[in-house]
Amino acid sequence: MAAAAQTVLPSVSGSRLLRRFVLWLLVLVCCLGLALLVWRWTENAAIDKLRLAGAQRLDSYAVSLENLLSKYDFLPGTLELNKDVIALLQQPDDELLRAEVNAHLEQLNKLSKSTTIYIVNLQGLTQASSNWREPDSFVGDNVAFRPYVRDALRRTPGGFYGVGTTRGEPGYFFAHGIYHNGRMLGVATVKVNIEKLEKGWVQGTDKVMLTDAHGVVFLSSVPDWKYHALAPLEPAVLQELEVSRQYFSHALLPLGLRELRQLDNGASIVATPAPAERTRMLSQTRSLSPRKWQFVYLSDLAPAEASARNAFLFTWLSEALLVMLVLYARQRRRLGRQRQRARLDLQRAYDHLETMVAERTASLQQMTHNLSEENVVRRHAEQKLRQAQSDLVQAGKMAVLGQMSAGITHELNQPLTALRTMSDNARVLIERGRLDEAKGNLATISQLIARMGALTGQLRQFARKADASLKPVPVAAAITAALFLVERRVEQERVNFRMSMQSQDVHALCDSNRLEQVLVNLFTNALDAMDGCETRQLTVSVTRSFQKAMIAVSDTGPGIPEAIRNHLFEPFFTTKPQGQGLGLGLAISEQIIREFGGMLLVESTTAGGARFIIELPIAEPETT
Known part of the structure; x- marks a missing residue:
């Protein structure tokens, strides 16, 4: 029956996690879809507003032109x-x-x-x-x-x-x-x-053109666009213009407007020509009869795009806030239920207090008269104490990982960004038949994945709970693994790292995972101490003295006063500002080294700064 329960419970838990994952995925998709709809609606509304303003301007320009020409028609x-x-x-x-x-x-x-x-x-x-x-x-x-x-x-x-x-x-x-x-x-x-009309046309980001029946621009608010064609001219049209010498010596080259999207009522989204920076603009036209001319008004879409982006971000943030409020309300209800259960338990305990006291008294009397039972209880308490100590060590490791989360995130984000770019490029290269270049991209992707695997593997190794067994551990490998976890911070803070070893085969009798935790804690404290110092050097030296392996971690920080040194390994004692440390790192580290049969010492250096020395028993390397 117990075996059946053990096989059913993981299945139920996995199914619950799957349903929760699918639910959150649906919420994410719905939020993203709504934000995209708001984006599109805002952009279309802004474009409609631009179209209305552009149509009014086109009417105004057409009336001004007709008024000017009508003055001379007679x-x-x-x-x-x-x-x-x-x-x-x-x-x-x-x-x-x-x-x-x-x-x-x-x-x-x-x-x-x-x-x-x-x-x-x-x-x-x-x-x-x-x-x-x-x-x-x-x-x-x-x-x-x-x-x-x-x-x-x-x-x-x-x-x-x-x-x-x-x-x-x-x-x-x-x-x-x-x-x-x-x-x-x-x-x-x-x-x-009639070129004086151009002076009254817009001079900002919007642009105006007046074209003839062949699409040749002869008036424009952009002087460089004059005497260019909206589209390449047919040979017959060029011959006709050459005979009439309408534009005399001008070449009438294509302007280079590129249509991106067609809208209704003759409007479209176009890209302005090079060599200037290409800009997406709304194109509107108005014909002038009977001259067969056409006004073209280009409205800058940058404000509309900015409004759409702002609406998208606002919607996305609003949805995130709503989700957080729902989660907060759900958590409050859960805490309320827990408090209610606690009150019921307390009331039940109070109601049965006399019975519990009597039972406890009887138990104590039985324990007093039975030495063997007392020994069992004592051993049980010692096991709990060791478990609590192990949990405290694990909590310290998790705190270190939390402090390094920003650097770890950066280390993972860079390869992820490169993976996305290289995979997109590989797909394009394969579609184009450029297989050798695609193989190069795939090789680079493999290297990036190996790099990310090394980082996550090191983090997983550091985060796992250590067992109580001691065995020979290569000191150089432990230092390298610990340095790997703080390497990003060393690079960002421009700290000079130096390492000296008398011999590469120094082995200490300890647990590698917990030794790495102590080293990471010492490295992190040294980096914190050197924050703001002009000279930043982190030095690690390994020596062998009799039957002891000596690992010294030195920094060039302000050092540790004598009064503080006496309390340095006390739990909850810290010199860091409030919120940046609990004062457990050195206390846990000193306890770990003591369990290995070694010592953790601290001293000030003559050149300033502090030096922490780890003394561990020497061990012979294991042979296979």
């Missing part, structure tokens, strides 16, 4: 009302008449604040211009290749944005036919500079 048509203009087109060789028309166009250009006004005959030759005084005057130029001139000659009012072939100045061209008695005599053209 101007070319008014020139056919001027008799001198009609006369010049009918008498192109009259230079005096040409001078009068030039002066009129110059005055009209100043009043309207346009860029240039000029008159073209039916052959596309410029007869008069407002810039007739300039060295690069348009007078005499042939502009028949320009689309706006061709449209006007076909009796269709022309509108065209392009870069001037004479001065290289960009502008918008209005063209209107000049008629007399129903017959076309020429074309009136007004050039207007």
Whole structure:
């Protein structure tokens, strides 16, 4: 029956642990899923807000552009009302008449604040211009290749944005036919500079572009983006632009915007072009009819992404706080039940106090009259005492491990991070067929796993309970194992470690696990004593004197005063600040060494600092 209970209980315990693990895993997955949903919802809400603001800005920019262009739309048509203009087109060789028309166009250009006004005959030759005084005057130029001139000659009012072939100045061209008695005599053209609109566009992280029907950017809040195409242009389009010389000498290279995700209503998430740092932005467009232009507004998504991250972290922390509150409430209920049981037990003990006293008295009388039973009780008490001493030693070891937890965590986190990176790289390399490089990654992963196994194995060996048997232990191996547990702290605090041994085959009669605990305690105390010292040196020396193995641990700290030295091995005596030690480390260490038949001594060094000396009986190494 007892054997059956022993086989059933571990199974029940394992099943309970499995259910608890699955429950916590489900809680973790649900919390993470909720945090991700909050992330996505916050990001979408921020993007919707950006889209609304971007649409309002696009409407504003479109209205401003239309208002500017509408101011000059009528101007070319008014020139056919001027008799001198009609006369010049009918008498192109009259230079005096040409001078009068030039002066009129110059005055009209100043009043309207346009860029240039000029008159073209039916052959596309410029007869008069407002810039007739300039060295690069348009007078005499042939502009028949320009689309706006061709449209006007076909009796269709022309509108065209392009870069001037004479001065290289960009502008918008209005063209209107000049008629007399129903017959076309020429074309009136007004050039207007619309680049001044760029000054009113945003200058922060958001960006604005205005493109033509082919996707060529001709106005932008980013000067380097002008005269670039949103997408590579077809050869036929490039040929058409070359013939019309719309952008003159500009190469019209692709801008390099990369679409990352398509949204509804024509919006999308894009990445800005190099060489600047690529930034994720929200792209919105607004078409301008009938010119076939398109405004493109790019809103920086960094604030939206920051809001989403903050919402994710806040949700995650809130969920963690809620879980902690649930655990706290559960623990309180458990403690309440325990207190209730304790009160019931106390009441029951009080109710039966007289019976218990009588039973105890009878037991004592029986023990008094029976020496053998007294010896059994005494041996039982001694066993309990040894067990308590062993538990105290184990508690000291666990306290040391707790103090070293930060360094141990760092030692494990570095290989874990490297394992994740190398395994991801190995998967990519295998997919690409680069097997030799993948083998190298796997070899590195194996080394990292071996390193982590060595660390956890050493910790497991240190944490296990030691038995009471004594056997020959190599002193050098025990020192190396103890140093391994504090090696991270020695490196972080830049402590110089020195070790000297007369012989490598010195063996002491003791228990290796408990000797390592004593050494770790001495190393830790030495490192604590040297905190803040300019010179930090930890020295371990091993000598052999008669039948004793002498292990000396020295530091360069402030030393130990005589008054403190007398109380150093007393339980609960400590010189560390409150909360940093219980004063049990040296007391436990001194007791362990005494059980080995040795001694733990302390003395001050002439150069400052303290030296702890472990004296252990010499033992001959075991032979196999």
